Amino acid sequence: xxxxxxxxKERPHVPLEAExxxxxxxxxxxxxxVRALPVVLGKRQRRLDEFFDIEGAGSEDLVIRGDAGRVKxxxxxxxxxxxxxxxxxxxxxxxxxxxxxxxxSGDVSDWVGGEMAGGLIHIGGNAGGQLGAAYRGSLxxxxxxxxxxxxxAGIELGMRMRRGVxxxxxxxxxxxxxxxxxxxxVLLGGAEIRTGAWMVRGTIVSxxxxxxxPTFTFACAYNPTxxxxxxxxxxxxxxxxPYEDRAGAYRRYTGDTSVPGKGEILVWQPSAVQ
Amino acid sequence: MLRITGGKVYDPANGVNGExxxxxxxxxxxxxxxxxxxxxxxxxxVIFPGGVDVHTHVAGAALNFARAMIPEDxxxxxxxxxxxxxxxxIGGATPxxxxxxxxxAGLGYTTVNEAAVPILSARHTxxxxxxxxxxxxxxxxxxxxNEILLDLIxxxxxxxxxxxxxxxxxxxxxxxxxxxxxxxxxxWKWGKDAKGLNEPVPGFSxxxxxxxxxxxxxxVDELGLPxxxxxxxxxxxxxxxxxxxxxxxxxxEGNRAHLAHLQYxxxxxxxxPTMRSESVKIAxxxxxxxxxxxxxxxxxxxxxxxxxxxGPWQHLLYKLTxxxxxxxxxxxxxxxxxxxxxxxxxxxxxAVQWAVGLxxxxxxxDPWRIYLTTDHPNGAAFWRYPEIIQLLMDxxxxxxxxxxxxxxxxxRIVLPELNREYTLYEIAIITSAGPARALGLTHKGHLGVxxxxxxxxxxxxxxxxxxFAYPRYVIKGGEVVLEEGEIRKTVxxxxxxxxxxxxxxxxxxxxxxxxxxxxMSFDNYPVEMERIEHPDIRPCKQPTV
Numbered sequence: 001x002x003x004x005x006x007x008x009k010e011r012p013h014v015p016l017e018a019e020x021x022x023x024x025x026x027x028x029x030x031x032x033x034v035r036a037l038p039v040v041l042g043k044r045q046r047r048l049d050e051f052f053d054i055e056g057a058g059s060e061d062l063v064i065r066g067d068a069g070r071v072k073x074x075x076x077x078x079x080x081x082x083x084x085x086x087x088x089x090x091x092x093x094x095x096x097x098x099x100x101x102x103x104x105s106g107d108v109s110d111w112v113g114g115e116m117a118g119g120l121i122h123i124g125g126n127a128g129g130q131l132g133a134a135y136r137g138s139l140x141x142x143x144x145x146x147x148x149x150x151x152x153a154g155i156e157l158g159m160r161m162r163r164g165v166x167x168x169x170x171x172x173x174x175x176x177x178x179x180x181x182x183x184x185x186v187l188l189g190g191a192e193i194r195t196g197a198w199m200v201r202g203t204i205v206s207x208x209x210x211x212x213x214p215t216f217t218f219a220c221a222y223n224p225t226x227x228x229x230x231x232x233x234x235x236x237x238x239x240x241x242p243y244e245d246r247a248g249a250y251r252r253y254t255g256d257t258s259v260p261g262k263g264e265i266l267v268w269q270p271s272a273v274q
Numbered sequence: 275m276l277r278i279t280g281g282k283v284y285d286p287a288n289g290v291n292g293e294x295x296x297x298x299x300x301x302x303x304x305x306x307x308x309x310x311x312x313x314x315x316x317x318x319x320v321i322f323p324g325g326v327d328v329h330t331h332v333a334g335a336a337l338n339f340a341r342a343m344i345p346e347d348x349x350x351x352x353x354x355x356x357x358x359x360x361x362x363x364i365g366g367a368t369p370x371x372x373x374x375x376x377x378x379a380g381l382g383y384t385t386v387n388e389a390a391v392p393i394l395s396a397r398h399t400x401x402x403x404x405x406x407x408x409x410x411x412x413x414x415x416x417x418x419x420n421e422i423l424l425d426l427i428x429x430x431x432x433x434x435x436x437x438x439x440x441x442x443x444x445x446x447x448x449x450x451x452x453x454x455x456x457x458x459x460x461x462w463k464w465g466k467d468a469k470g471l472n473e474p475v476p477g478f479s480x481x482x483x484x485x486x487x488x489x490x491x492x493x494v495d496e497l498g499l500p501x502x503x504x505x506x507x508x509x510x511x512x513x514x515x516x517x518x519x520x521x522x523x524x525x526x527e528g529n530r531a532h533l534a535h536l537q538y539x540x541x542x543x544x545x546x547p548t549m550r551s552e553s554v555k556i557a558x559x560x561x562x563x564x565x566x567x568x569x570x571x572x573x574x575x576x577x578x579x580x581x582x583x584x585g586p587w588q589h590l591l592y593k594l595t596x597x598x599x600x601x602x603x604x605x606x607x608x609x610x611x612x613x614x615x616x617x618x619x620x621x622x623x624x625a626v627q628w629a630v631g632l633x634x635x636x637x638x639x640d641p642w643r644i645y646l647t648t649d650h651p652n653g654a655a656f657w658r659y660p661e662i663i664q665l666l667m668d669x670x671x672x673x674x675x676x677x678x679x680x681x682x683x684x685x686r687i688v689l690p691e692l693n694r695e696y697t698l699y700e701i702a703i704i705t706s707a708g709p710a711r712a713l714g715l716t717h718k719g720h721l722g723v724x725x726x727x728x729x730x731x732x733x734x735x736x737x738x739x740x741x742f743a744y745p746r747y748v749i750k751g752g753e754v755v756l757e758e759g760e761i762r763k764t765v766x767x768x769x770x771x772x773x774x775x776x777x778x779x780x781x782x783x784x785x786x787x788x789x790x791x792x793x794m795s796f797d798n799y800p801v802e803m804e805r806i807e808h809p810d811i812r813p814c815k816q817p818t819v
Contacts, residue, residue, distance in 0.1 A: 137346035139597070 004034060005055040006048075008066030008087070014042045015090060016051060019073035021062065023081025023100060029058035064089075069109060075102050078119070091128070094121045097145070110154065111135070116164070117143040122150075122237075129154030129173070132166050140181060142166070148237060158185050161202065165230070167239045177204045180263060184230065186241060199256050199263035205230075207241065207268045216255035216265060223249055227266070242268060275300050275311025276752065281321040281731060284702040287711070287720030291699045297321055299727040302752035306723050314754075316731050319746055322702050323719050324384030324728030328709035329504070329534050329569045330650040331581050332374045333388050333402035333413075335395035336602065336610040340581045340651075341368045343600050344614055347579065360761045367578045367651045375407035376761050377657045382730025382745040384767075385710070385718050388413040389452055389504060389534060389649075390583050392604040394794065396446035397801050403769060404807040408750050408761075410728075412713065412770035414504045415446040416583055418453030418486050419460040421606040422787055427489045428481035436493045438784065440776035443499075445800035447771045449713075449812070450501035451494050452534075454583040455508050456486035459609045467586035469509055471521055483508050484525055491529035497774040498815030500714025502530035502567070510535075510587050513543040516552035520559055523566065532712055535571020535649040536560075537631040543686075546594075549623055550686035551630045557637035567712040568638070569647040572631025572662050574654035575617045575624065575678075581652065585609035606791055617654075625683035627653075632665055632672070636692045641703040642711065659705070660742035666696040667738050701742075714812070715770070727752040769806035774814050 004026055017040040020026070026034055034057065035049035048054070052064075060081030068074065069088035077096040085093075088106035095114040107125035113132040127149045133156055134141035141160040152170035159178040167186040176191045180199040187195075190208030197213060205227065223245055231241040242248060250266035276299040282292045298308040331337050341348075344367065351366025354373050363370035369377055378386060386406075391399045391413045403411040417423060417439060426435040439451065457468035457475035466476040471484045487505065494503040507522045509515035519539040533539070542552040560566060582588060585601060588611020592599030600612035617624040631653065638644040646663070650656035665672050669692075676690055684690060696704075710719025717726045731747040733740075748756035753765050781796075788796040803809065 135346065135349065137344055137349075137598075139346075 002059040003056055003061045003063055004059045005063045005065065006052040007055075008052055008064070008068055008071070011067045012041060012051065012070045015070045015072050016041050017072050018048070019076040020048075021064065021071075021074045021083070022076060022078040023060040023062060023083065024078050026058040026062060027060045027081060031057045034058050067106075069107070075100075078102075088125070094119070097121075107151070113142060113145070113147045115141055115143070116145050116147075118145045120145060121147045123148065124150050126151035126170065127153040127168070130156045130159060132158045132161055132164065134160035142183065148239065152189070157191075158183065161185075167234055169239065177202065177263075180204070186230065186234065186239070188239060188241070196256055196263055196265050198259050198261065200259055200261040202263050203266065204264070205241070205250070205266045205268070209267060210265075212253055212265065212267075213256065215258040216253040217257060219252040219254050219264075221249040221251045221269065224266070242270070247271060275308045276727075276749070276754070277308055277311065277313045278316050278321060278729065278731065278747075278749075279313055281316030281319045282734060283321045283721065284698050285323060285721040286699055286703045286707040287323070288722045290721070292320075297721055297729060299729075299749065299752045302727050304721055304723055304725045304727050312754075314731070314747060316746075318734055319731050320698060320734045321721070322382060322730045322732065323706045323710075323721050323725070324730050324748070324750065325378075325382050325705045326385040326387075326709040326713065326715070326719050327378070327383055327647060327650075327656065328387050328532070328645050328712055329389045329571070329647045330386050330656055331389060331652075332386060332406060332650070333371065333411075334391055334399035336390070336581050336583070336612065337368055338398075338402070339600050339602060339610070340579050340612045341370075343598055343612055344368065344579050347577065347614070357761075359764055365657070367655050369655075371402050371405040372407060375409055375764075375767070379408040379748050379750065379755050379761065380745070381657060381659060381742065382732065382748050383409060383656075383705075384728035384730075384748070384750050385410045385412075385713075385715065387411075387449070387501075387709075387713060390414065390416055390454060391446060391448060391452070392416050392583075392608045392610075393442055393446040393799065394604050394607055396448070397805060400447060400769065400801055400805050404805075406767070407764045408755050408767055410718075410726075410767040410770055410810070412449035413446075414450040414452035414501070415443055415448035416454060416608040417442065417451050417490060418456035419458070419583075419608045421460060421791075422784065424457070424460060424475070424478060424481055424486065427485055428478055432489055432493070434780070434783065435489060436496055437776040437780040439490070439493050440497055440774040441780050441784065444773050444776070447769070447801045447803070447806050449770050449772055450499055450504050451490060452504045452506070452583075453487065453490050454506040454608065455510065455587070456490070456505075457481070457483040458508055459583055459585050462585040462589075462609055463603060469518075471508060471518060471525070487522060487525050488529075491526055491531050495529050499772060499774060500812055500814065501712065502532050504532045504534055506534045506582070506584065507539045510538045510582070510584055511541075511591070512587075513541050513545055513549040515539055515541050516555055519556060523559055523563055526566065527563070528565070530565050531567075533560075533566060533568040535647065535652070536568040536634055536644070537571040537573065537627060537653065538649070540630050540634060541626065546623055549626055551626055551633060551688060553630050553633035553637055554688055557634060560643075561639055564643075567643045567645070567708075568634075569645040569649075569709070570631050570635050570662075571647055571649040572635065572653050573617050573624070573627040574648065574658050574661055575619050575628060576654065577614070577616045578651050578654055579612065579614045581610070581612050583608045583610050585611045587611070588613050591615065605793065619678045620680055622680065622683050622686070625679045626686050629679075629683075629687035629689040632662075633687065633689050633692065635662075635666055635696075635704070636689075636694045641696075641700045642708045644704060645709040645712065646704045660739045663696075663701055663705075663742050664739040667701065669693050669695050766808055768808045768810040770810045770812060771806060772812050772814055
């Protein structure tokens with residue numbers, strides 16, 4: 001299958017807005033049309049080939065090479081195909097995406113997967129803040145799809161998310177699952193403070209002990225069936241989550257009772273006897 | 275000099291119904307004849323007097339608060355890119371000031387009345403109105419929860435109250451008096467509301483909403499203001515509020531009054547699940563009471579933001595929606611609440627509201643007494659007026675739209691039984707001639723000799739929604755401001771104010787109260803005349819006292 005390879009000439013000095021870097025837009029285009037796509041640098045409209053060396057005609061398989069940490073909106077609203085970023089990616093990567101897959105080998109900035117509704121984003125490095133979050137003022141953040149992070153993640157992870165899964169291997173900063181309305185967040189490396197603040201529904205699973213707010217109430221310790229399903233699905237992608245009774249149990253806390261909410265935080269407690 | 279020739283003229287104030295005749299303009303006014311100058315060929319088009327919006331919220335602290343609260347609306351709103359003739363900005367539920375002017379002019383509207391201004395933020399309101407181009411602007415100052423005034427009404431000192439009202443109108447550089455939920459907003463400061471018209475307002479010992487309504491309506495008439503008291507009745511939006519509205523109409527007997535956004539005050543039932551339309555009862559009573567005018571406050575389905583001085587209602591709406599809520603208390607004067615809202619077809623309450631707005635427009639038989647509004651942005655943004663015009667003019671289209679409602683909702687409304695269709699002549703009344711008359715703007719809303727040359731020229735087509743959304747020409751004060759869908763020239767509109775008579779010594783009464791109760795000093799309170807750009811001071815009728 002053909003590929004479209006875009007190699008960044010140099011890291012731009014100011015952010016480059018490149019929302020047309022999406023398989024939906026690029027797939028039907030010829031080589032010259034791809035080169036002529038408009039991007040916005042600061043307040044000026046420029047051509048894509050001023051910033052990227054481009055190989056191949058348009059395809060559903062985009063490869064972006066170089067440090068694109070200042071390239072914003074890659075894959076915005078995409079519905080199909082694949083984007084492979086060999087390097088870093090900037091803010092709003094995969095925002096509003098509905099399908100397809102994005103994988104990034106390096107780090108990504110803030111608002112990645114903002115209000116996404118479907119598809120997969122896999123991040124090899126660390127993620128910034130507001131991963132899968134709602135944009136300011138919106139009622140819901142992520143509405144579907146999956147975000148997987150090999151490294152750490154910033155504040156307000158999954159803020160107002162309604163559906164979908166976010167799994168993070170490394171540590172996560174404050175306010176994970178802020179005002180969450182549904183969906184699942186799996187924290188393999190724990191989180192800092194105020195996890196699940198104002199959450200109404202949804203599930204946050206932490207495999208490390210975390211500081212809980214006083215507005216969460218202990219309910220029971222158990223191994224819910226759905227955790228087993230998630231664990232098997234995530235295992236295939238290299239995110240391992242314990243679920244067997246002999247290994248331990250999840251302590252279930254409900255909250256946030258200050259909203260009042262019916263969300264849950266499940267904190268893994270390994271059994272004393274292994 | 276300008277001549278518009280070949281178009282069908284709809285000028286209801288002068289009894290002109292679709293006659294083909296020339297409209298001549300010179301020095302910003304309609305004249306009998308011009309020699310030379312530009313000629314616009316309006317063959318195949320209709321000519322209306324420029325639209326007049328009797329009730330809208332386009333400037334001031336509350337609106338700005340709403341703008342700040344809804345970034346999600348700005349993201350999906352239409353951006354206005356700067357061009358040679360206009361500034362940049364953004365549309366949506368709460369357009370920016372400049373875009374408000376462009377959008378109104380873009381519909382053929384040339385005069386707007388900002389319906390709710392607290393005196394304390396009047397200066398801000400006028401600054402924003404000054405930045406709202408093309409249209410002429412007036413505003414109504416909020417009075418029915420002003421504690422200084424309520425104390426006077428409670429004490430029965432109506433003579434002094436009249437001077438205080440007159441002083442306040444001039445201090446705010448307002449054009450009329452607005453009463454919002456009389457007593458209810460004052461009660462809200464105690465966490466309460468004023469639901470019964472005959473019960474004392476919480477925080478006061480004796481004064482009732484009935485007394486406030488009656489006193490204000492009387493004072494406005496005594497002062498001879500061109501526009502009667504502009505009343506937002508108690509119990510807005512509540513199921514069963516029809517009884518309050520009917521009772522309010524009785525209280526107003528003997529006075530003129532304008533009932534704002536009547537749609538929100540015409541509900542039966544006793545709770546949300548039992549809510550139903552009572553537009554038949556309201557229209558029957560209203561039809562018989564010739565002292566009253568009203569505006570529809572119609573609702574269209576979709577996202578918007580609600581903004582009103584009615585603080586307690588907004589708190590209830592926030593509790594119902596679970597969405598964002600903003601509340602402002604304006605010291606001793608009034609309050610305000612802001613809640614983003616989505617009207618949904620499948621929601622029983624919203625469906626009833628949508629129907630009631632249209633029912634009132636169809637059931638109230640005299641188009642000279644009911645005007646097209648959406649209580650912008652509460653029922654829908656003003657730039658959606660053409661959608662309502664289509665619903666009024668096309669009964670078949672209305673029947674199509676009714677299919678979108680649930681069977682349960684259809685049992686609660688009378689709209690399916692109404693077959694009336696508005697004519698272009700009647701549309702010209704409810705969008706221009708009628709509201710101009712209600713506002714007492716004798717030089718607006720008509721195309722007679724001497725009137726302001728505010729003219730809208732539309733294509734004469736059967737696609738009504740498109741026709742009214744895209745005028746061919748809009749002329750404001752004799753200048754062609756819009757042509758072929760483009761803003762061609764940005765003129766500045768007038769600031770319309772009145773100066774009612776009051777005794778200068780009333781300041782000796784108000785000043786110490788100010789020093790005692792207000793955060794602002796008395797001398798900084800009144801808005802200076804210099805703040806009003808292009809002022810147009812309209813005369814009051816001879817005071818009746």
